Amino acid sequence: MTLEIPEAIFDFFSGSQIPLTLSDPRLPNEPLILANEAFYRMSGYSAKEALGANCRFMQGKETQKSSRNTIRGDFAANRDTKVLIRNYRKSGEAFDNFLYIFSVFDSTETPLFRIGSQFEVPALFRAKAFQDHASELLNGLKAVNDSGELARNQMIETGALVGASVKSVLMARLETLRFN
Missing domain, CATH: 1.20.5 (Single alpha-helices involved in coiled-coils or other helix-helix interfaces)
Structure with missing residues (x-):
C-alpha cells in the first residue's frame, strides 16, 4: 500500500537539479515510487524502468559489500546513511556515487519514505x-x-x-x- 506522496515532496523533486529518489519502506523490497529528471539523466534509466524497482538495480560486480552493509544497517537502525558506493548507469558505465539517504517518519517513528540524494564523484x-x-x-x-x-x-x-x-x-x- 503506497501512501500518497505529499505535494511538498513533488515540488522539491521537480525543482531540484540534484538527482533524487523516493522509496516506500513499507512496501516489499522498498521500491522507488518517485525520481526526478536529474536522476534519470544521471542513471540513464527511464521512469518506466526505475519506478517500482529497488535501487539495487544500479549495483554491479564492483559495488562494495561494505557500502551495501552500511546502508542495510542504517536502515535497520532508522538512521540516515551517507556512503560512497560504486553504481552503474543503464549503459553499464560504472561511477562512484556519494549517496545520502534520509527517512521521513510518522509520529510513531516508523519510516514513511526514504529520500535518496545522489552525487557522482568524478x-x-x-x-x-x-x-x-x-x-x-x-x-x-x-x-x-x-x-x-x-x-x-x-x-x-x-x-x-x-x-x-x-x-x-x-x-x-x-x-x-x-x-x-
Missing part, C-alpha cells in the same frame, strides 16, 4: 582527494615516527640521568654504611 576529484589524504596521512605518520624517535632519545637521556642519579645515591649510601 574520478579526477576523487584521485586528488585521495592523493591529498594519502599525503596528509604520510606526513602525520612521519611526524609520529619523528616524535617517537625524539621521545625514545629523550627516554634514553632521561634514563641515563636517572641511572646516574640512582648510582650516585647508592654510592653515597654505601659510603655512609662503610664508615658507620
Whole structure:
C-alpha cells in the first residue's frame, strides 16, 4: 500500500537539479515510487524502468559489500546513511556515487519514505582527494615516527640521568654504611 506522496515532496523533486529518489519502506523490497529528471539523466534509466524497482538495480560486480552493509544497517537502525558506493548507469558505465539517504517518519517513528540524494564523484576529484589524504596521512605518520624517535632519545637521556642519579645515591649510601 503506497501512501500518497505529499505535494511538498513533488515540488522539491521537480525543482531540484540534484538527482533524487523516493522509496516506500513499507512496501516489499522498498521500491522507488518517485525520481526526478536529474536522476534519470544521471542513471540513464527511464521512469518506466526505475519506478517500482529497488535501487539495487544500479549495483554491479564492483559495488562494495561494505557500502551495501552500511546502508542495510542504517536502515535497520532508522538512521540516515551517507556512503560512497560504486553504481552503474543503464549503459553499464560504472561511477562512484556519494549517496545520502534520509527517512521521513510518522509520529510513531516508523519510516514513511526514504529520500535518496545522489552525487557522482568524478574520478579526477576523487584521485586528488585521495592523493591529498594519502599525503596528509604520510606526513602525520612521519611526524609520529619523528616524535617517537625524539621521545625514545629523550627516554634514553632521561634514563641515563636517572641511572646516574640512582648510582650516585647508592654510592653515597654505601659510603655512609662503610664508615658507620
